[in-house]
Amino acid sequence: MVSTISQLEKFKLVFFKHLGLIQDGIEALDSDEVKKWKGALEKYFLDDLNGKTKLRVELETAKDYLEMMDTAFKKGFEQVKQLAEG
Numbered sequence: 001m002v003s004t005i006s007q008l009e010k011f012k013l014v015f016f017k018h019l020g021l022i023q024d025g026i027e028a029l030d031s032d033e034v035k036k037w038k039g040a041l042e043k044y045f046l047d048d049l050n051g052k053t054k055l056r057v058e059l060e061t062a063k064d065y066l067e068m069m070d071t072a073f074k075k076g077f078e079q080v081k082q083l084a085e086g
Contacts, residue, residue, distance in 0.1 A: 001018060001020075002020040002027050002028075006041070013046065015044070016044075017040070018038065018041075040061035042059055043059070043060075044057050057077075
């Protein structure tokens with residue numbers, strides 16, 4: 001995936017804007033597939049809850065990709081949880 005950080009506030013939030021893919025080692029920014037979801041945003045928020053941190057995400061993408069992204073987020077959040085608790 002080719003993305004840029006569109007907003008960053010240290011220890012509070014980070015937003016990624018997706019621009020394209022890496023295909024066979026080459027950036028693909030304008031392929032037909034990329035055009036379907038280019039500009040999608042992943043927004044991560046870190047909230048302090050009495051000394052504990054809550055991680056949450058908001059996603060802005062094409063409807064066709066929501067289920068795939070939901071599955072990926074569940075796996076990713078489980079890994080983050082294991083790292084944080086380990």
